[in-house]
Amino acid sequence: MSETNKEAVIRLRGVSFTYDELPEGISEAEARAKGAPMAVDALDLDIYDGECVAVLGHNGSGKSTFAKLCNGILVPDYGDILVYGINTREEDRLLELRQKVGMVFQNPDNQIVATVVEEDVAFGPENLGFPPEEIRARVDSALKAVRMYKYRGHEPHKLSGGQKQRVAIAGILAMKPECILFDESTAMLDPKGRRDIMRIIRKMHDEMKKTVVYITHYMEEAALADRVIVMENGKVISDGTPVEVFSDIDRIRAVGLDVPEATELGALLREEGMALPDILTTEDCIEALANTLTVKGA
Amino acid sequence: MAILKTEHLTYSYSTGTPFEVTAIEDIDLEIETGELVAVIGHTGSGKSTLIQHFNGLLKPKEGKVYVDGQDIWESKKTLRASRFAVGLCFQYPEYQLFEETVYKDIAFGPKNMKLSEEEIDRRVREAARFTGVPDDMLEKSPFDLSGGEKRRVAIAGVMAMEPKILILDEPTAGLDPKGRDTILGLIQNYREETGRTVMIVSHSMDDVAKIATKVLVINDKHAAMYGTVDEIYERSEELIAMGLDVPQVTKVFLGLREKGIPVRTDIYTVEQARAELLDLRAKGVVAW
Structure with a gap:
């Protein structure tokens, strides 16, 4: 399902990527003939402006590779990705790309660089060379958005995992990206x-009007998105609203x-x-059942 | 006889300083041989502090820990024995692999126990079988394995010590549903084949209810509940009040009860949920 009236901000065309070392200049057909396992396999996909997208798939389905390709951490072996009009192959535009698309990773312990919360959040905007007042304003507003402002003077290593992750998100928000990718x-x-x-992911979409893409394997989290993409063997096998995607229970189960x-x-219960x-x-479930069930003698 | 027993177990961090915090308080426990106990509690409830007492990593401030009837703090010898009797597998154990080969990594524990070469070999191969580590993987470097494979190797390393009690801290953390089911399946199989006691620490009832025989709920420094899975689910409202995750169907049935539909609320699988509604219809209590 695509929102055709909106602009595609991330466009993948025929994108393939393998973690195997490929000989210089080898064609895609030759690489496939040699049996190079494609983590992302001839992928065509558009993410539209203002979408809230969940990407599902089991470990090894290619979903994290997809996210890293969108942020230019990985560059496709074949095909092209245009992110806000920037081809991820243009190395000299990587900084510009990363200001447009921020990424939050899985392990909260691997994303903190400073010894005080607010300094950590300031790391990005400082590197972009903003004046001190601008940095201060960005840091404060980012910390407030993730409800960590009162912890601004704390040491990050003493925070819980969830709090560290909120600090990491604030660090991304302080760069004022258009789109944020969450990799599990x-x-x-x-x-x-x-x-x-x-809650913060939804808020960034609903209130701050960011384009949000999050990778998860929790179904209850995916159900909160507007669009769900299911990946398997580097390809998209299902793409639609949560209702559309989850109605095919057998297909979802078949991919683990x-x-x-x-x-x-x-x-x-429909079968009954x-x-x-x-x-x-x-x-949904409580309401639907309460509306459908009649209690006798009540 | 209880394989593991605690009496009035109490521990605090930063004891004797102004920052002293009590982590667990007055915990009495008796766990029978062969149980598969799920230890449930949210972050900061004290569950990690508790399990670190079972093999003497932490020394109780007050109270006693008995493993197989032996007070583990009686002497240096009993303390050392408890380290072998209780195998503790930490969270994200895959980060603790360090040997050149998978075989050597699994053999590290048994080697420290000063066992014979044949006995070490037997144990490594048996632990590898329990965790689904194939023979050709044994000669590989652990660093060439996938995340899920590494985790199984790390668990095998603890199993190879053949502890009387195997304790796994969040063994399914960060895994997808398939990976989670694989790990839970192999743990269940290990317990059934060996008859040894197993404890799994988790913050989700959802995961562990499928395989546990008993559930221990730790809340606010205390052992709040201990019983069978069914007994604990009868108190699901209390679990939610403690901030613990219960299965989605449990929440649905609690919601229905609130809306005046007389359903049971100790439901924790989709199949039970369907059966309960069909049962109520057969009894003429509800219709649709």
Whole structure:
């Protein structure tokens, strides 16, 4: 499903990438003939301005490689990626690209560089050479957006995983990117930390009007997106609204993923003759069942 | 007899300084041989502090720890014995691999136990079998493996010590559903084949309920609940109040009850949920 009235801000055309070392100048056909495993395989994909997209897939499906390609951390072996009009092959425009597209990683411990929270958040804007007042303003507003302002003088290593991840997000926000990529940024957090990060992701989309792409293998998190892309063997095998994607339970299961339990329960009960609408979240499920069930004698 | 017992176990960090914080308080536990115990608690509840007492990594401020009837702090000898009797596999154990080959890494623990070469070999191969590590992987460098493979090798290293109690801290953290099911499956198989006691630490009831025989809930420094999976789920509202994650279907059924639909609330699988609604319809309580 594509929002044709919107501009595609990330465009992948025939993108293939392998982690194998390829001989210089080898053609794509030759590389394939040699059996080079393609982590991302002839991918055509558009991410549109203002979308909130979840990318699902099991470990090794190519979803993290996809994210790293979008940010120019990896460069395609074949095909091209245009990010806000910048081809990721243009090395001299990488800095410009990274200001447009920020990335938050999985491990909160690997993303903190300073010994005080606010200095960590200032790291990006300082490197961009902004005047001190501008840096101060950006740091404060970024820390407030992730509700970490009162921790601005703290030492990052004493924060919880979820709090560290919020600091990492503030560091990206302080660069004022158009788009933020989250590469399994909730995977190492506890349930509360995960909920906090998901709330911030939605806020960045809904209120701050950023384009947001997050990679996850938690189905309940994917259900919160406007668009879900499922990857398998470096290709997109399903792309649509959460309802469209999760309605095909067998297909999701076949690639080693789960559907949300609420969706699965809905499907089982429809087989038992219940007339239920589409169900994605806990709240959907309670409401649908409460509307459908009649209690006798009540 | 209980394989693991604690009496009035209490521990605090930074003892004797103005920053003293009590991490666990007055914990009494008795865990029977052969149980697969899920230890549940949110971050900061004290669960990691608790498990580090079971093999003497932390010394209780007050109270006792008995492994197989032996007070582990009685002497240096009993303390050393507890390190072999209780195998602790930390979170993200794959970061702790360091040997040249997978074989050497798995053999590291048994070697420290001063076992014979044949016995070490037998244990390495058995642990490799339990964790699904194929023979040809044993000669590889651990650093050439995928994340999931590394984690299985790290778990094998602890299993190879044949501890009376195997404790795994968040063994499925960061894994996708398939990886999670693989790890839980091999742990369940290990326990069934060996009959040894296993404890899995987690902050999600969801994951571990599928394989656990008992659940220990740690909340606010105390052992809040200990019982079978069904017994704990009967108290799912308390679990939510403690900030613990319960399965989505459990939340759905709690929500239905709140809306006046007389469903049971100790439901934790989709199949149970379906059965409960069909049962209520058969009894004429609800209709659709």
